[in-house]
Amino acid sequence: MAEEEPRVENVIIIGSGPAAHTAAIYTARAELMPLLFEGLLAGGVAAGGQLTTTTDVENFPGFPEGVSGMEITERFRAQSVNMGTRILTETISSVDFGSFPYTVKSENGTVTRTKALVIASGATAKRMDIPGAGDNGFWQRGVSACAVCDGAAPFFRGKPLTVIGGGDSAMEEATFLTKYGSKVYIVVRRDVLRASKTMQQRARANPKIEFLYSHAVTEALGSGKLLEQLRIKNLKTEEERIIDCNGLFFAIGHLPNTQFVSHAVDTDDQGYIITKPDSTATNVRGVFACGD
Template identity: 35%
Template sequence: MTDVIIIGGGPAGLTAALYASRAGASVKIIEAGAPGGKLNLTADIENYPGIKTMKGPMLAYEMYEHALSFGATLDMSEVKEIRDDGDVKTVVTTSGEHQARYVIIATGTKERKMNVPGEEENAGKGVSYCAVCDGPFFRGKEVAVVGGGNSAIEEAIYLSTIASKVHVIMRRDVFRADKIISEKALATENIEFHFKKKPHAVLSDDTHVTGLEIEDSDTGELSQIEVSGIFPFVGNDPVTHFVKDLGITDEKGYILVNENMETSKEGIYAIGDVIAKDLRQVVTAANDGAIAGQHIAQKLL
């Protein structure tokens, strides 16, 4: 039996693994995708202390290597269920059942869909939720980014270095993104903003996206823009479907924790973007992971 199972290998999970394993605990990380989480989908990190700028995938790799350097192991599988059997927790995955004294949930969030006609049918045919992954396919073409938060504006800036033009579709006429990012986007010549507009339908032929129909938020008037790619960044939802029976989430599905990152179930912790909090950044995820990893390490002494 393992001392600690960490579900999710993003910045929060990797930091927890580092702290717990460095203190002598046996640690298993269970991750269904690439270690590093959303760092792998981020072009540039500019607000992590001590690092002026670094590519997201590079920081993900460095965190992963560091986490495993003290003995943590990685199991590549998807979690289906957590069973709370008192002192023993059982994590059911696609690779089998794993038991531990403590479980840390660090599964983060998933991208929210626009929920408009044509979106689902054209996923992978011009609709993408990862500019870093798929941006190069649209070199020299016009694309649309939907959203006005940090993720949307950061990805619009990244895409502006590849695409001939980037259309940014925003429901409001004010930015939700940080001022420094917004000002950089406004100063970028090939980014055009469509304020007070929202997506209405994805347009396509038999093989790929041809445009986006947008609706005026005030008048309801419809118009179309011709684009080859559409990148929605309209928010995120917590990945907590496998804990729905534990009663540890709020009404939005985010996990509730105390100052030690403990849930209401003894021995089950949660960290990172999956918990109910206001700020979701790499540095806050690392903070959560350090707290949980250290708290468990002290209990194991």
């Protein structure tokens, strides 16, 4: 008996953030019956993407008091479902563009085909290659790339913590961590911040936060299973010293989650998908990209 061909979808959407759900809502309203793959801890982040790692969203219309990242992503999802979007909590592993309709495979083994594909897979927080901070060191044992996800862990409470970065994310994470840590260092390679004035002012006004400008973390240290100290270096004087620290958080930007389509879809040197001017269309027919 011949193997049954996978169902052909009108449109498959990959992602779970605001761009993915906007695409889902519009295509559902157009009666295209979209199928959305929201990912299962894709890039180590829960469905909902980077918004789930944000404490308060203050710049989205309709929420004068602000709204938590988790709550707003739940609302996005509920609206998509209400419009008729079907959602699978699976991560896409590959897309075969060799024949049309395109074949889409998930890590769970689900195989589908589609006439159109919307890539809204977002980005994953970058990690730094610091001795002692990797998978064979204190990663997830005191080292993290998500303060909102991990900051409330018992072994961070009442302890000195450190955030690496100089942008808005670093300011937000450091401010959030002051709820739990006894002190929060912000380590910045340069002598200025990239963060917006509002976020800078908020961080500087917090008595628990100390800025270490022109510094770098050179090693994560600990005598047991958990992080205990950091070796830091003054980049101007070359002086090194050790500080007590039980939590190290990276807030240094993101890498796009596009590796599963980069063999066919044009990307820039950082891996972000290139779209045509004033359009979401890519170089591949029927393939569109949006969001981060």
